[in-house]
Amino acid sequence: MDRRLYSLCGEDGKRHYSPHVWKIIMALNHKGLEYDLIPVSFADIPSVEDGSYSSVPVLRDGNTVLGESFDIARYLDETYADAPALFDGKGAVALTRFVESYCKTVLHPSLATIAVMDMHNLMSPADQVYFRSARERRFGMPLEVMAEGGEAERALLPEKLSPIRDLLATQDWLSGAMPAYADYTLFGTLQWCNVCAPNTLFEKDDLVSHWFERCLDLYDGVGRNPAQSDRH
Amino acid sequence: MDRRLYSLCGEDGKRHYSPHVWKIIMALNHKGLEYDLIPVSFADIPSVEDGSYSSVPVLRDGNTVLGESFDIARYLDETYADAPALFDGKGAVALTRFVESYCKTVLHPSLATIAVMDMHNLMSPADQVYFRSARERRFGMPLEVMAEGGEAERALLPEKLSPIRDLLATQDWLSGAMPAYADYTLFGTLQWCNVCAPNTLFEKDDLVSHWFERCLDLYDGVGRNPAQSDRH
Numbered sequence: 001m002d003r004r005l006y007s008l009c010g011e012d013g014k015r016h017y018s019p020h021v022w023k024i025i026m027a028l029n030h031k032g033l034e035y036d037l038i039p040v041s042f043a044d045i046p047s048v049e050d051g052s053y054s055s056v057p058v059l060r061d062g063n064t065v066l067g068e069s070f071d072i073a074r075y076l077d078e079t080y081a082d083a084p085a086l087f088d089g090k091g092a093v094a095l096t097r098f099v100e101s102y103c104k105t106v107l108h109p110s111l112a113t114i115a116v117m118d119m120h121n122l123m124s125p126a127d128q129v130y131f132r133s134a135r136e137r138r139f140g141m142p143l144e145v146m147a148e149g150g151e152a153e154r155a156l157l158p159e160k161l162s163p164i165r166d167l168l169a170t171q172d173w174l175s176g177a178m179p180a181y182a183d184y185t186l187f188g189t190l191q192w193c194n195v196c197a198p199n200t201l202f203e204k205d206d207l208v209s210h211w212f213e214r215c216l217d218l219y220d221g222v223g224r225n226p227a228q229s230d231r232h
Numbered sequence: 233m234d235r236r237l238y239s240l241c242g243e244d245g246k247r248h249y250s251p252h253v254w255k256i257i258m259a260l261n262h263k264g265l266e267y268d269l270i271p272v273s274f275a276d277i278p279s280v281e282d283g284s285y286s287s288v289p290v291l292r293d294g295n296t297v298l299g300e301s302f303d304i305a306r307y308l309d310e311t312y313a314d315a316p317a318l319f320d321g322k323g324a325v326a327l328t329r330f331v332e333s334y335c336k337t338v339l340h341p342s343l344a345t346i347a348v349m350d351m352h353n354l355m356s357p358a359d360q361v362y363f364r365s366a367r368e369r370r371f372g373m374p375l376e377v378m379a380e381g382g383e384a385e386r387a388l389l390p391e392k393l394s395p396i397r398d399l400l401a402t403q404d405w406l407s408g409a410m411p412a413y414a415d416y417t418l419f420g421t422l423q424w425c426n427v428c429a430p431n432t433l434f435e436k437d438d439l440v441s442h443w444f445e446r447c448l449d450l451y452d453g454v455g456r457n458p459a460q461s462d463r464h
Contacts, residue, residue, distance in 0.1 A: 085323075087323060088321050088322050088323030088324075088326075089320050089321015089322060089323045089324055090320050090321060090324075090408065091317075091319060091320030091321045091323060091324025091327070091328075091407055091408065091412065091414075092320075092321055092322075092323025092324055092326075092327055093408065094320075094324075094403060094405070094406065094407050094408030094409075094414075095323070095324055095327035095328065095330070095331070095406070095407065095414055096323075096327065097399055097402065097403065098327070098330065098331065098395065098396075098399050098406060098414075099327070099330065101395040101396070101398035101399040102334070102395040104395075104398060105394040105395045105397075105398050106394070106395060162337040162338070163330065163333040163334040163336075163337045163338060164330075164333070165337075166333035166336060166337050167329055167330050167333040170329065171326060171329065173326070174326065174327070174330060175323055175326050175327065176322065176323065176325065176326030177326075180323065182323075182326075182327055182330075
């Protein structure tokens with residue numbers, strides 16, 4: 001079966017840096033589903049599939065094509081109901097959205113500042129032009145000025161992660177005894193920054209860091225090498 | 233059946249102000265279980281039931297006595313499995329703990345500062361002495377100095393509630409289509425401050441404020457008048 005996940009990638013064809021694509025890389029592995037990981041640039045997105053998508057992930061699954069990471073995760077759980085669940089019950093769907101809201105409102109703005117220049121530097125020249133223009137319009141300042149806030153944001157990160165740290169003091173995974181989509185939601189968010197600027201996110205001996213390493217170890221270490229799960 | 237919930241209460245015998253007790257007031261109503269709400273002061277806690285408890289809530293349910301709000305909620309769901317679920321699936325248990333960790337690490341320190349003098353002022357004179365001594369030892373400053381930080385904390389509160397606001401833009405309750413223990417966890421936390429200092433928590437027309445009002449309306453408005461659900 002034709003199963004393809006389109007993924008924003010650095011110029012080297014290896015550094016997959018979209019947080020939302022990472023959620024689905026982990027979700028597909030959780031489900032035990034094989035897939036082709038298709039690296040794309042910003043410039044490629046308008047010609048992905050039927051041309052109606054403005055962002056990734058986009059997943060083709062046989063004759064079904066869909067975008068939006070949360071919608072894809074729910075689709076995978078409904079379509080492959082016999083494989084391990086991404087959402088353990090209806091309550092988990094609603095509350096995983098809270099993890100997503102936390103990532104979006106608390107972490108994304110920090111990480112966007114921390115990673116901005118490293119993210120820029122791994123792109124192709126054409127994507128660098130697009131990225132710079134879009135970010136500078138959105139934030140009203142040059143990338144380099146935005147990046148000056150990175151150190152301050154990095155210093156605030158341990159505090160922003162305190163609800164996660166508190167939770168991980170009593171259970172190994174956000175989702176309880178085993179990882180599930182809530183874990184992949186936070187993992188994808190942090191993996192974005194980890195891919196762009198490795199080994200700079202955490203203090204040593206932070207419970208969040210230990211959990212992140214456990215996530216990187218899942219599924220034969222797909223978090224360390226996403227290409228290894230490709231079909232060949 | 234003898235079902236009693238011990239609840240920290242102001243000198244007036246009406247203002248129940250423990251966030252953790254409020255979680256269980258809502259949980260008992262959710263389950264449709266009748267109970268006697270027993271007002272206690274700090275000074276009473278050492279003589280509650282067998283004298284082994286140092287905090288409330290404490291619930292006597294027939295021959296079972298237990299403390300710790302989360303443990304009580306799980307006990308109620310297991311014991312009264314035919315009544316509406318407080319946790320819709322195993323995943324919801326794990327993720328409701330994340331809501332609890334968020335309340336504990338992000339909101340509690342703010343609310344403790346915002347409400348400190350109002351909380352002090354509703355207590356009996358003996359409890360005021362105990363409360364002042366315990367807080368001043370913990371925070372290393374007079375209550376009045378601590379309270380000076382209240383306005384600054386109040387100004388930060390809308391930002392601290394941004395993950396909740398983001399979530400409520402797409403669903404009516406933290407738990408999805410219907411309220412459950414995740415909602416009561418946040419409600420209890422905010423109700424603590426609302427009981428001590430009514431109508432000071434939210435900006436008007438905030439989605440979080442609308443959700444809080446919906447919580448207050450639940451179960452014949454028990455959030456506005458907890459005594460009305462007592463057995464008479």
